Amino acid sequence: MAPERLSALDMAFLCLEGDATPMHMGAVATFRPKRDWDADHVAGLLAERAARMPRLRRRVRTGLLPFSGAHWEDDPAFDPARHVAVSSLYDRYAPDPLATFAEHWIAEPLDLDRPLWSVQLVTGLPDGDFALLVKFHHALADGMGAVELALALLDDITLPWQRRPVDDEPAQKPRSPLGAATESATALLGQAAESASIAGSIVTSARPYPLSPTATVNSPSRRIGLVRLPAGDVRAVRSVHGGTTHDVVLAVLAGALREWMINRGQRADARSLRALVPVSLRGRDGGDAGNSLSGYLCDLPVEVDDPVERLRLVREAMARNKEAGPTRGAGALPVLANRLPAGLHRLATKAAGQAAPLLFDTVVTTVPVPSIPLSLAGARLREVYPFVPLAPHQSVGIAVATYRDGVHVGLQANGHAVSDVGSLADAVSKSMALLQLES
Helix, strand or coil: CCCCECCHHHHHHHHCCCCCCCCEEEEEEEEECCCCCCHHHHHHHHHHHHHCCHHHHEEEEECCCCCCCEEEEECCCCCHHHHEEEEECCCCCCCCHHHHHHHHHHHCCCCCCCCCEEEEEEECCHHHCEEEEEEEECCCECHHHHHHHHHCCCCCCCCCCCCCCHHHCCCCCCCCHHHHHHHHHHHHHHHHHHHHHHHHHHHHHCCCCCCCCCECCCCCCEEEEEEEEEHHHHHHHHHHHCCCHHHHHHHHHHHHHHHHHHHCCCCCCCCCEEEEEEEECCCCCCCCCECCEEEEEEEECCCCCCHHHHHHHHHHHHHHHHHHCCCCCHHHHHHHHCCCCHHHHHHHHHHHHCCHHHHCCEEEEEECCCCCCCEECCEEEEEEEEECCCCCCECEEEEEEEECCEEEEEEEEECCCCCCHHHHHHHHHHHHHHHHHCC
16 A cells, blocks of 8 residues: 655645744643543543544655655554653743643644654643643644544544535546546646636735734744633624624734734834635545645734724625635635645745745634534533644734634744733733724
8 A cells, every 4th residue: 555645735834844933733722620530541541542543643754855755654663652741830820821831832843753743731720620732733634634633532522524424425427538538637727727826826915025014033932822702792793793703803813913013112004914814625625634725815904993994804805805715816825835746845845934924924723613512531621722833934823713602812922022922812802892892
């Protein structure tokens, strides 16, 4: 059986990896046990479940030649217990001890010679709670794939998006060889035209001057912010002003970034901040593993003082993106990256990644957590804060997950550029409150 090769996009994320630019996604989840619990027992349970997941047993092997790609192989020395650690909060006097712990944890790159994941069980939270911290490299999975891997570590559930049985799939009509060849040629021509359009959009959308106000030098240190917004408040704003929950969250983040910039002595009225908003293509291309992504570019109107006007502008921008579709425009950069030879990424991706601030200022991603009750070893999941990798020279990346009655915002900031991520976290809550006042 031939080894499974990394797709070109998986390879791109692997090639962006560096000491100051680790390319892993993460999440901090808190749980409330019903009774006394044993950390070693839970850690053993996590290791046991991970051992049953073939994808978590594999490591990456790259070819020796510069233009060669990479493939997955089973790690002959795989031991799931080496990927699961137990710790206790060590700085209980910090403003947010869990966030302080997570800062050091998320800054540490994964070992590329081993399977690309890590789990940390953290004890010592108030009220007897514990936290589960998970890391998956972006070469291993995209956001939805990472959620599926993480959910498999929890107690048994039935996922809302589980596929229909194969027997339920509609039968495919047989095609003649000529018809198949014609369809293949047409698809290739269409793909080439689409790729050329994306490349042209990237060139015309680049903003070399002025330099992004949030651009910074790469740094290995990280700052973490955890913000919980009541889901009912977000839905109430949406019901008054229209749009989607995602539109409301983007508008809230635009207001927060505006205040944060002003507090840092930066002009917020010079231009919008541009966000790369990842879009899942799963279900469109049939992919089960790795990355299946595109993206939209959305201007966050930080130059606008009125929160309702900010929401209107965000709604219009996202409506234009959705009308164009996820495989058009400069935001479809991941689609283009997936069509380049995988070996080319080993030579060019790291250098090209340094130009990220020319195209966007931050990444804002939404992580699809199911709304059903979730638990680990019988302990109820209370909160889940996701984290997106920082693009090169970016000050902050933002990930959002809605679970039950909370919208959880995970802020990951460059430690060199952002000494106090708490001010940005406070600005998120304040921006939500201001938008509520207008609803």
